[in-house]
Amino acid sequence: MALTNLLVRNYLKTVICNNNPLLITARLGHTIRGKRPGVARSLEQRLQEENAKDPELTARVNIGFPRLKPSRSEQLKERLAHLKAQRSSEEVEKLARSNKLLIDLDEVQSEYRATNGQYDLRVIADHYGIFDDLFGLAYFVPRVVLNVKYHMDGDTHGLVYNGNVIKPAEAVSAPEVTFDGTIDPITGKKSEGDFFWTLVASNPDAHFSDSSSEYVHWFISNIPNGDVKKGEVLVDYLPPFPPKGVGYQRMIFVLYKQNGKLDFSKYKLPTSDKYNLEKRTFKTLDFYREQQDNITPAGLAFFQSDWDSSLTKFYHNALNMKEPIFEYDFPKPYLADQKFFPLKQAFNLYLDRHRDPKEVNKEYLERKLAKTHPFEGPEKPLRFPNAHPIRGVPSWLKTEIRKRRLGIGRINDYK
CATH class of the missing domain: 3.90.280.10 (PEBP-like)
Structure with a gap:
């Protein structure tokens, strides 16, 4: 039996290496059919092939003015002249050494908008x-x-x-x-x-x-x-x-x-x-x-x-017209017919689902106020909620109390 399994594994490795398009293997209980990932086309590639567009018809056209750039030598001359002017200024050097040189941000902004800013605006x-x-x-x-x-x-x-x-x-x-x-x-x-x-x-x-x-x-x-x-x-x-x-x-x-x-x-x-x-x-x-x-x-x-x-x-x-207001009409949540014995569902949550939401909100508010002192405020939460045992109550109520202590579940909707 062990020899048979070894032969099957070697055969599958050989098939994978040969890029067999009709590969049918079992891997961790799953069946792989067709080409393996990396060889098969992705959904994006298939959509591009089906919705192919003629590049000549969809090419974008620049209808603006061209920009005549100065020669490279002129640009270098301007930069060198600017650097020489900055370096020859003793006042600028003193302010820079004493960390008191201030830069006019408005001037920087105007310079940016006049140069690279317009290219960024297009993007x-x-x-x-x-x-x-x-x-x-x-x-x-x-x-x-x-x-x-x-x-x-x-x-x-x-x-x-x-x-x-x-x-x-x-x-x-x-x-x-x-x-x-x-x-x-x-x-x-x-x-x-x-x-x-x-x-x-x-x-x-x-x-x-x-x-x-x-x-x-x-x-x-x-x-x-x-x-x-x-x-x-x-x-x-x-x-x-x-x-x-x-x-x-x-x-x-x-x-x-x-x-x-x-x-x-x-x-x-x-x-x-x-x-x-x-x-x-x-x-x-x-x-x-x-x-x-x-x-x-x-x-x-x-x-x-x-x-x-x-x-x-x-x-x-x-405009002499009624103000238009666009709102999304949220449909009411669908509720299936109520069952006499809802299996695998917490019956208290199941019943709350079929009750009036206002009644449920009122019940949660009364429960919260019953444990709130008018002058001292609400009771302090337990430091270690799971360390206090809950005995003498049914399992559904034990779960409800545990959630209430931990502050999880539906209680967060009514805080």
């Missing part, structure tokens, strides 16, 4: 699905630093970072938007000519009837040299209004550089229709397709917003 926007929902398979790397700032009560400001949260009550008024509109996005240098820009703020998550459309919240065109106040306001500002229960919605600001002064009069929304949501229906992809020969996306900023109590009056007074 963050991909993470939040900005390009997928606005431009489909297209994307762009922001070349112009777009600063958006909301003015709140007093001297406080709400700055728009890369997806930070700003409440609707903090974004009631139009923000202050600034950017350097005299810099050429390609060369990164100032130009003597006039540049015209378009700023569009939209929300791809807010449309009530068409999930593929957006609501345009702000539209300003023909902004001369970055002076937003001199631009042509086509659509007045509308604050975000995320309904209760839907979570966060994205408010996206996209800055386009125009090839010249353009006529966007067909996008004009009269002031009388400021709160008409149907006329604010907008699609960034369709807008860009129509104007792609005249505009190029160059700047990006966005934040998130969720419901707050200020929107109740906004829906009733401004």
Whole structure:
């Protein structure tokens, strides 16, 4: 018998080494059929083969400005000049040696946003699905630093970072938007000519009837040299209004550089229709397709917003509609028909399951108050709960007392 088992084991080892696809072996009581793990395709590989996509049709397209990088020698010259200036400064050296050298964080932040920050913003926007929902398979790397700032009560400001949260009550008024509109996005240098820009703020998550459309919240065109106040306001500002229960919605600001002064009069929304949501229906992809020969996306900023109590009056007074509230309707827990003899179940827990929850809560509260002194508070818990024997009670009650001492089980729901 032992010899037979040894021969079978050697045969199975030989089969495994030969990668036999029809391997049928018994291992620890389990049967292995087909190819072994590592040879057989995983579920992810099979799904990729079944849902294969043409790379030419799904390739992403960069619709933004290219960036002309300076030569390597110029970059090294700038770095060396900066290092020499720092090392030749005796004041900087003294402060550094005495640990009193302070770094201006605002200057560091502005330098970061003007260099690597825009590349990081593109990655963050991909993470939040900005390009997928606005431009489909297209994307762009922001070349112009777009600063958006909301003015709140007093001297406080709400700055728009890369997806930070700003409440609707903090974004009631139009923000202050600034950017350097005299810099050429390609060369990164100032130009003597006039540049015209378009700023569009939209929300791809807010449309009530068409999930593929957006609501345009702000539209300003023909902004001369970055002076937003001199631009042509086509659509007045509308604050975000995320309904209760839907979570966060994205408010996206996209800055386009125009090839010249353009006529966007067909996008004009009269002031009388400021709160008409149907006329604010907008699609960034369709807008860009129509104007792609005249505009190029160059700047990006966005934040998130969720419901707050200020929107109740906004829906009733401004939008003149009933406030939508989205809630999940939890179905009642299923209870099977009650049995006369519930086998293998604690009968006290079984009966509580078919009782009114309010009655069970009241019973637990009365039990807790019965052991609570009005001035000294509840009884002190036992230091070693399992060291105190429980005698003279049935097994189900012994289990209940033990759980109560240890603070486990259903008692935690009613503390």
